[in-house]
Amino acid sequence: MVGDHPTPGPGLREHFAEFPFHRYLGLTIDEARPGFARICLQTSERTLGGIGNSVHGGVLAALVDIAMLQALFPLFGPGDEASGTADLNITYMRPAMGERIYAEATVLKKGRQQAVTEVSIIDEQGRLCAKGRTIYAIRQRT
Template structure:
């Protein structure tokens, strides 16, 4: 994967429910603090990139803190859901988040690759893998994201 964010797809523009999400994600102060940006998005898939810096919270051996990884899993899942929110539904929030840490997460950047595996009327199931620059999976997550019918 390249380190450029300019080529990301413009999912959610116009009247789509996700337009505000994609328009403001990179500008959110918490995401800026973490160095987290939308790398790419297409229907039912999204990739976020965390650019490590001196402010990135670390854990054992200088690896990225587990709470940061959990945040990446959650935000990547939300980004994937927002690629195709039905017109008669509103986002309602994360209903469940599970994460399995496989190895220390190190490197100049980490990618959170999310894919919606089931999209129901009120719940979406999303799988997320966080990979290092070498493409090695550091942790995996599963998120249930709630939608509210309108």
């Protein structure tokens, strides 16, 4: 880890809980392997604020970004350098309610300059609450 930013590579999962924002939200990693990650949000009063006391939409968007990184970074090779999220969109389908909300990220394609991921936000009953898609920018070390 460099400063407050994740460093791509195999040690990323071990450092997940060191990030203050992850702790603040109450996030844990349920599963992570190259190209896929499932993170869990333990809901609390700080994550609520949506319709009907559901999880706030901004928190769900943050879950999309965080889950994407957990799926993508293990795929980085020696010449790849993290450049940042270039695009993130989210479609909300139903209020995310319950004690736990899950974000499942799948890398659809990783190239030399960008990666595309898809993230499903799912409630405890397995219902799809939101769908996110990201483009992550990658630089090549010279």
